[in-house]
Every structure is written in structure tokens, then in C-alpha cells.
Amino acid sequence: MQLSDYVNTFGQNLLQKYGERVHKISLNANLTCPNRDGTKGIGGCTFCNNVSFNPNARDPDSITSQIASGRKVIRKRTGAKKYLAYFQAYTNTYGDINQLKQLYDLALSEDDVIGLSIGTRPDCVPDEVLDLLAEYQNRGYEIWLELGLQSSFDETLKKVNRGHGFYEYYQAIHSAHKRGIKVCTHLILGLPGENYQHFEKSLSRVIDEGVAGLKLHPLHVVKGTQLAREWLRKEYIPLSQDDYVMAAAKLIEMTPREIIYHRVTGTASNNILLAPEWCSKKWNVINSITQQLHNLKVNKTTLTNNKQTIQYA
16 A cells, blocks of 8 residues: 555656656755845745655755756666756745856756656746646656745735735746646645635635645744744644644545646755654654555445445335
8 A cells, every 4th residue: 555546746747648657856046035135025924834745955066066956866766767857945946047047057068867846936927937738848858837825815825924825826837837837736735724624725726726736844843943933832833643644645535636746745854843853753754655645546446335225225
């Protein structure tokens, strides 16, 4: 029993498409964010300490060196020999187009890098960047635009100092669709003031907009953030592992099979994680989600069989 038995996972999708394993190599291009540089705000989102997403965030090596390091680790761990350059840290479409093109080209100049996955915000996706990504895709590269929406509720986005609303997401995903670019949307479960009904509505809204991929993350509290201060004052209580697992499994169940899950949980390293403690144990969470999906399938099958028996009798 493994996750891909119940979920259309990114890894299995790429394996079927390319006939071999393809892995992402996480990169930090030393870019910034309009919610940090004063354009939209300072300090960033209340939950954001980029070290929690990218351990190379503080003092990044060159793109070439990062790819070499990532390649070495992945080959040893899985044997994969093809990669996507995943521009992960901060906002990777926020900058001069010539600078961005130089960074993307540098990553794609590696023979074993077959595409790009570009992490960004919905309010930072200008046409010139989308045109560039479409050009790469037309040349045969695997291209994904990863939009960090987190929630479809403007009230929540304002509360966490996100600096954009759902409308910017709507604009970005439809601009990408016009160019045939695949979009993976990030959703966070457990944002302040939200419950399962919010999670379900956010998922429904992004599905309605034609998303091709999804990432689910639990909200974790890390050092150096406004959320950490709220947690210390007991103004924020994180989800329990059981609640997260149940919510994630239900959301996966309601997702059309053609949509690809790039991730079903997220982690932070122990040296910066404050809460919840279970967010440091990625495979425990993935295995629990897999088990929950199995249980939901068994229960659904049992219910169907019982109905058929009653009708036959």
C-alpha cells in the first residue's frame, strides 16, 4: 500500500511520461518578494520564514552549484538521472525579465535538467514571464508554474498579510491557460480562523478554475515569524496530525483523478520548527494519509456492496 495507489502523484506521472524517474532539485535564485521589499509590504506573510521551505535560503550557492549538489543527493537516494529545476525560495517571477531569463537558461543548460518548476505569487506573473515560460514549453521542456494561493478567502489572506486576493489568482491562472502553461496551486490547511469547510471551498474554487496540479501543506509555526509570536501568546492553535490527515484525505478524495498531487504534506526542520511537532515527520504523515485513503476506499466499497445486497434481497 503506497500513496500512488490512491493519488495521482507527480512522481508517478513523470515516470509514466518519461519512462524513468524525474526529480525536482530545489533552488534559491536569491530573489526577493514584493511583500518583503516594501512594494506591497515588509516582513512578509505572518507564517513565512523561507528557511523552512528551502534550507539554502540564507546564503545560496550559484545555480550550477545547487544543481550539482541536488543531483548528487538525489542520485544516491533514488537513482534518478533527470531533473526539474525547482525555483522555490521567495518569488521567482519577480524581477527583471532579462535577469529571470538568465537564471532559467542557466538551469536548463544542464543536460539532465528537462524542465522548470517556478514557484511564485499570483500577483507577480507578468505577461512577459508567461511568454518566456511558454517559449520553453514549446521547445519541449516540462514547465510548471506553481502559484502560492494558500486560501481562496480574501479575509484569511488579509489576516496572514498575504498582500493579494483570490482575484489575482484568477487572473494569473487564466493568463497561464491562454499560453498552455500547467499550473500547480499551493493550499495551506490550518490557517488562522479556517476550518474544513474553508479548505473544501478553496479546493473547489481552484478545481473550477482548471488547475492541473496541487500541493497541500499543514500550517506550521517556525521561528522568526509573526505566527510564532501569536502561537506563543496562545492566539493560534495548530491542527493536530489526525485532523490534518483526515482533512487531506477528504480533499484528495474529492479531487478529479486527472489533477496531479505534487505534495500532500510539508515539513520544517527541527532547528526552526516550533509547532506542531508532527510536522517534522514527513513519512509518518504521508503513511497516515495513505492509510486514511485506504480506509475511505474500503468503507465506500462496503457501503456500495451493502446497498447492492439490500436491493437484491
